Amino acid sequence: MTESPIGPPADLAALLPRRSGPGGMVVAVRRGGAVHTWGRGDLPDGPSSLFEIGSVTKTVTATLLALLAAEGVVGLDDPVAAHLPVAPPVVVRPVTLSDLASHHSGFPRLPAGSLWRGMTSERHDPYASFDEQRLLRAVAETKPERPPGEKFGYSNYGAGLLGFALARAAGTSYAALVADRVTGPLGLADTVLEPSAEQAARTAPGHGWLGRPAGAWDLAELAGAGGLRSTAADLLRLLALHGPDPAGPPDLVAAAAETARQRHQVGRIGVGLGWMIVPAGGPARTRLAHDALFHDGGTGGYRSFAAVVPATGDAVVVLRSRARGVTGTGLRLLRALAA
Numbered sequence: 001m002t003e004s005p006i007g008p009p010a011d012l013a014a015l016l017p018r019r020s021g022p023g024g025m026v027v028a029v030r031r032g033g034a035v036h037t038w039g040r041g042d043l044p045d046g047p048s049s050l051f052e053i054g055s056v057t058k059t060v061t062a063t064l065l066a067l068l069a070a071e072g073v074v075g076l077d078d079p080v081a082a083h084l085p086v087a088p089p090v091v092v093r094p095v096t097l098s099d100l101a102s103h104h105s106g107f108p109r110l111p112a113g114s115l116w117r118g119m120t121s122e123r124h125d126p127y128a129s130f131d132e133q134r135l136l137r138a139v140a141e142t143k144p145e146r147p148p149g150e151k152f153g154y155s156n157y158g159a160g161l162l163g164f165a166l167a168r169a170a171g172t173s174y175a176a177l178v179a180d181r182v183t184g185p186l187g188l189a190d191t192v193l194e195p196s197a198e199q200a201a202r203t204a205p206g207h208g209w210l211g212r213p214a215g216a217w218d219l220a221e222l223a224g225a226g227g228l229r230s231t232a233a234d235l236l237r238l239l240a241l242h243g244p245d246p247a248g249p250p251d252l253v254a255a256a257a258e259t260a261r262q263r264h265q266v267g268r269i270g271v272g273l274g275w276m277i278v279p280a281g282g283p284a285r286t287r288l289a290h291d292a293l294f295h296d297g298g299t300g301g302y303r304s305f306a307a308v309v310p311a312t313g314d315a316v317v318v319l320r321s322r323a324r325g326v327t328g329t330g331l332r333l334l335r336a337l338a339a
Contacts, residue, residue, distance in 0.1 A: 012036070015332045022211035023301075023322035024049065024204045027329070028232035030239075030315045031337055037232060042321065045202040047232060050190055051319040052206065052217060053304040054226040054297025055156070056235070059259065060182055060191075061163045061224040062101045062274025063241075066255035067181055069097075074169045083165040086139045092147035099148045100162040101273040102263045106144030106151075107158045113141065124300065127160075127225075128218040135164060135221045152266045156225040159274075163224015174223050185249050186237055191230040193223055203229060204321035206301020211322065214301030226297055235306050235317040242293060243313025260293055260310060278334075292334055296327045305330030309337060 024041030270277030294307035
């Protein structure tokens with residue numbers, strides 16, 4: 001695998017935004033085995049700078065679910081209540097772990113009682129108060145809005161609850177579970193929940209929508225929904241679990257394949273465990289030659305996008321330290337790779 005420090009080829013560079021504005025942006029692309037990296041703006045360690053990756057974390061949480069299920073620690077169809085000290089309310093049937101990972105739990109996007117505080121007193125760090133006590137209180141109070149499995153409904157609460165339940169089932173913390181089972185074996189030294197002082201100094205400072213400085217987010221016990229920081233290089237290595245010649249320990253490769261298997265359909269988009277699946281084909285302007293997996297994310301001062309084409313191993317990562325979307329850029333690059 002080769003690396004280009006000067007940026008992507010001209011056909012891909014033409015798809016990149018010309019300005020990043022306040023903050024910084026890093027784009028990394030793997031095409032045909034070659035890695036190309038581009039960076040711009042306020043990047044304390046250039047393209048190796050760390051970013052909050054928000055909901056791209058959910059793909060790691062789903063990989064943990066597939067790993068632990070393969071080992072018999074949990075079952076994909078276990079009720080989440082089997083791994084919690086408090087049972088969530090039941091509508092028709094219990095919510096399962098795979099329901100949580102595929103956003104078919106019926107749970108609302110946020111836990112009961114958190115929306116108003118998240119818009120007012122806790123708006124600068126809306127999940128930080130969700131210690132174990134508050135989360136368990138929310139588990140008892142948050143009722144599914146519809147029966148599980150009935151309809152797609154994106155839920156940060158559900159994904160965070162999944163990470164919490166998996167850590168309890170494994171007898172450890174979510175941070176330790178990620179480090180022991182995913183980032184450690186893959187050598188992802190810069191993918192962390194709690195950065196060291198050196199990593200904090202290498203983290204691109206976050207900015208809000210208008211470009212004002214924005215502080216870091218602490219997702220506390222809901223970290224499985226979006227608490228990780230990472231780099232573009234680490235995320236490309238994570239995406240390398242998918243492909244015709246996947247790179248990683250066999251158990252992680254098998255777990256990644258399980259997460260990529262489609263469970264549900266929402267319009268043209270498929271839903272796996274933690275992944276959204278863009279099918280091959282479609283209109284000429286957006287046509288893909290092969291299915292692709294993707295997820296995007298955001299926190300108060302960051303946006304992220306990660307995608308991979310399993311048939312070829314080609315992949316795209318876009319990280320930005322400003323709360324303005326990068327999904328459009330990521331999808332344009334993905335289509336260019338998968339055309």
